Amino acid sequence: MNPLEGKDIISIETLAASDARAIFDLSKVIEPFAFRQRVTRVLEGAVLANLFFEPSTRTRISFGTAFNRLGGSVRDTSGVETTSLVKGESLRDTARVVGGYADVITVRHPQTGAAKEVADAVGVPVINGGDGIGEHPTQALLDVYTIEARIGEPNGKTIAIAGDLKFARVIHSFVRLLSKMYEGINFKFIAPNGLQMPANVQESVGSTGRKHTMTFHNSIDAISDADVIYLTRMQEERFDDPAEFQRYRGKLRIDRKTLDSIAKPDVMLLHPMPRDSREASNELDHDLDGDPRLAMFNQTDNGIPVRMAIFALVLDVADQIEKTAHPVNWHVPDKF
Ligand code: CP
Numbered sequence: 001m002n003p004l005e006g007k008d009i010i011s012i013e014t015l016a017a018s019d020a021r022a023i024f025d026l027s028k029v030i031e032p033f034a035f036r037q038r039v040t041r042v043l044e045g046a047v048l049a050n051l052f053f054e055p056s057t058r059t060r061i062s063f064g065t066a067f068n069r070l071g072g073s074v075r076d077t078s079g080v081e082t083t084s085l086v087k088g089e090s091l092r093d094t095a096r097v098v099g100g101y102a103d104v105i106t107v108r109h110p111q112t113g114a115a116k117e118v119a120d121a122v123g124v125p126v127i128n129g130g131d132g133i134g135e136h137p138t139q140a141l142l143d144v145y146t147i148e149a150r151i152g153e154p155n156g157k158t159i160a161i162a163g164d165l166k167f168a169r170v171i172h173s174f175v176r177l178l179s180k181m182y183e184g185i186n187f188k189f190i191a192p193n194g195l196q197m198p199a200n201v202q203e204s205v206g207s208t209g210r211k212h213t214m215t216f217h218n219s220i221d222a223i224s225d226a227d228v229i230y231l232t233r234m235q236e237e238r239f240d241d242p243a244e245f246q247r248y249r250g251k252l253r254i255d256r257k258t259l260d261s262i263a264k265p266d267v268m269l270l271h272p273m274p275r276d277s278r279e280a281s282n283e284l285d286h287d288l289d290g291d292p293r294l295a296m297f298n299q300t301d302n303g304i305p306v307r308m309a310i311f312a313l314v315l316d317v318a319d320q321i322e323k324t325a326h327p328v329n330w331h332v333p334d335k336f
Pocket residue numbers: 055056057058059060130136139272273274
């Protein structure tokens with residue numbers, strides 16, 4: 001029995017912990033197909049509509065790559081300006097039309113709730129690739145998959161989350177997923193005053209009844225006892241007033257010296273990317289590139305098996321992947 005057959009993935013709130021576990025289990029099986037050791041054509045003939053109405057590099061390309069690596073075809077939009085939304089078409093009409101063309105829809109949109117609106121308009125599964133300041137559930141799934149791959153289930157661990165916690169949807173999904181999958185996490189929320197974790201996310205943590213703790217900080221020094229640090233960007237595009245963003249940028253930064261002097265020696269450092277590398281921000285310094293503590297590129301690589309697993313489950317082909325499997329027949333480098 002596949003509990004995700006035909007389902008939408010809109011929010012971590014409506015995803016069961018057992019659903020996330022099914023995605024992780026299949027992601028592991030799919031890794032050889034994601035990491036270019038084996039090929040499957042299990043979704044040959046299927047079409048993904050990858051509707052992106054906001055900028056994206058990782059999510060749009062990895063959704064498309066994941067679908068292609070299952071043998072399916074992808075049709076993309078990139079930005080609102082190339083679609084008929086600019087002629088006044090409603091999102092609902094756009095969704096209904098595309099639902100007639102594609103077998104599954106992924107959507108990113110600047111408005112919170114937009115992915116649900118698309119899902120309500122169509123019969124095919126819809127996967128949220130980020131809706132405003134709401135959620136980014138597939139990012140959270142690949143983040144937590146990356147944590148488990150390195151340190152196992154993070155029950156009882158101290159997880160420090162630093163940056164723009166108010167507007168960063170990846171954080172909202174990440175905290176919700178951790179709090180429903182595990183026991184006794186010590187959450188340390190580190191943000192400048194004014195950008196702290198929204199009340200509804202804090203309530204989600206409390207509603208699990210799983211004895212998590214939450215403490216609130218505004219200095220990066222609070223990472224000192226963390227087993228895992230998750231740093232995120234100040235979300236410039238969410239501020240109505242550019243001057244307000246300028247007040248926050250560069251307030252929380254991590255570089256090699258910070259980790260060496262403050263953090264546990266074996267800490268795991270995550271970032272969802274993009275990192276803001278402009279000098280005035282430079283939240284995550286390039287001097288940590290290649291440092292074994294930094295798991296950021298493990299996260300981006302894991303976007304492929306996790307998103308392949310999601311497509312295979314919602315389209316209910318997980319048990320057929322082997323039928324068309326064969327080794328790759330092109331040159332694959334040892335290191336991507
Ligand atoms: N992490 C993430 O959502 O990146 P993109 O905005 O590039 O998709």
